[in-house]
Amino acid sequence: MSYYRRLPVYLLIDCSESMAGDGFTAVNQGLAAMIGQLRGNPMALESAFISLITFASSAQQVVPLTDILKFQMPRLKLGSGTSLGAGLRLWLECMDRELVQTTAQQKGDYKPICFLLTDGEPTDEWERVADQVRTTVVGKKANVIALACGPDVDINKLRRITETVLVIKDTEPASFSEFFKWVSASVSTASQKIEGAGERGLGLPNLPDNVQVAQAGDGRGAPDPDRYIFIHARCVKNRGFYILRYGKVGHGQGRNAIYQAVAAHRVDDFEFDQTAQGKMNLQISADNLQDAAPCPYCQNPVWAMCGNGHVHCCPLAAGTLSLTCPWCNKTDRYGEGSFEVGRGIG
Ligand SMILES: [Zn+2]
Numbered sequence: 001m002s003y004y005r006r007l008p009v010y011l012l013i014d015c016s017e018s019m020a021g022d023g024f025t026a027v028n029q030g031l032a033a034m035i036g037q038l039r040g041n042p043m044a045l046e047s048a049f050i051s052l053i054t055f056a057s058s059a060q061q062v063v064p065l066t067d068i069l070k071f072q073m074p075r076l077k078l079g080s081g082t083s084l085g086a087g088l089r090l091w092l093e094c095m096d097r098e099l100v101q102t103t104a105q106q107k108g109d110y111k112p113i114c115f116l117l118t119d120g121e122p123t124d125e126w127e128r129v130a131d132q133v134r135t136t137v138v139g140k141k142a143n144v145i146a147l148a149c150g151p152d153v154d155i156n157k158l159r160r161i162t163e164t165v166l167v168i169k170d171t172e173p174a175s176f177s178e179f180f181k182w183v184s185a186s187v188s189t190a191s192q193k194i195e196g197a198g199e200r201g202l203g204l205p206n207l208p209d210n211v212q213v214a215q216a217g218d219g220r221g222a223p224d225p226d227r228y229i230f231i232h233a234r235c236v237k238n239r240g241f242y243i244l245r246y247g248k249v250g251h252g253q254g255r256n257a258i259y260q261a262v263a264a265h266r267v268d269d270f271e272f273d274q275t276a277q278g279k280m281n282l283q284i285s286a287d288n289l290q291d292a293a294p295c296p297y298c299q300n301p302v303w304a305m306c307g308n309g310h311v312h313c314c315p316l317a318a319g320t321l322s323l324t325c326p327w328c329n330k331t332d333r334y335g336e337g338s339f340e341v342g343r344g345i346g
Pocket residue numbers: 234235236237238295296297298299300313314
């Protein structure tokens with residue numbers, strides 16, 4: 001029996017709600033394009049196997065380790081939370097289960113490469129597994145490359161996992177597309193080198209312009225974990241789900257923080273927490289939120305909250321009107337007032 005040694009490639013993708021927007025669409029497209037590029041490379045085609053793990057409120061192995069020809073690109077779902085710890089633990093479990101170890105009878109898999117892509121602050125317990133990865137896995141059992149998506153990611157947290165931390169300078173779709181081209185070139189390079197030169201260090205191709213290696217002295221202070229807040233909303237006309245993003249202005253903390261509307265992101269696939277029914281545990285006063293981004297489905301200029309605490313788009317900024325909530329179908333008269341609104345955890 002002939003057996004080709006596999007080059008396992010694990011992609012760990014942050015699908016937290018803070019990723020919502022054009023950047024996340026670009027991640028989906030970039031992944032699909034990457035698979036297409038790898039299919040065009042005979043060496044990669046022969047050895048590279050890809051697995052996709054996502055993390056938001058929990059972690060899931062969306063695609064098990066699969067050869068490139070059979071790999072089907074799924075639609076990635078966003079969710080609330082950044083369960084980085086759960087993502088790393090699941091990755092270690094998957095490697096334990098899926099990798100072929102070298103024995104006296106057979107040569108096992110090549111050393112896997114893991115690309116970890118995240119934009120946010122972990123919302124679960126992640127430090128212990130990060131230390132485990134850094135001390136027992138990185139360089140020994142796998143090569144791990146972390147990509148900080150956007151300029152506000154806390155580099156020091158990623159550096160706790162691996163010394164190879166890259167920063168994508170902006171979250172423009174073109175930057176993600178360049179990054180995934182680079183991942184595909186890295187996998188192609190790795191699949192060639194391992195055949196010819198044994199298992200020396202991972203030689204990576206030149207980075208695209210908008211991606212740089214995080215330097216040890218990049219001692220930027222830890223970013224404010226509350227710099228954005230997210231509100232889950234539905235369109236009152238077509239029930240489409242969207243996420244309102246507000247960004248902090250000024251230096252107020254806690255109840256004194258003021259947020260300005262940044263964007264309303266249309267979200268086609270979202271992992272709803274079944275127990276929450278569209279309600280959130282964290283609250284913020286609507287008085288702390290300035291302006292509104294229009295509904296991405298119907299362009300209604302503002303949003304409103306029903307008596308059950310659901311947020312939806314609304315045609316008027318002032319006055320009283322009757323609307324039916326697209327979450328709970330309750331029809332009510334809406335007026336102006338101060339209220340607390342639920343927010344996601346990022
Ligand atoms: Zn709408």
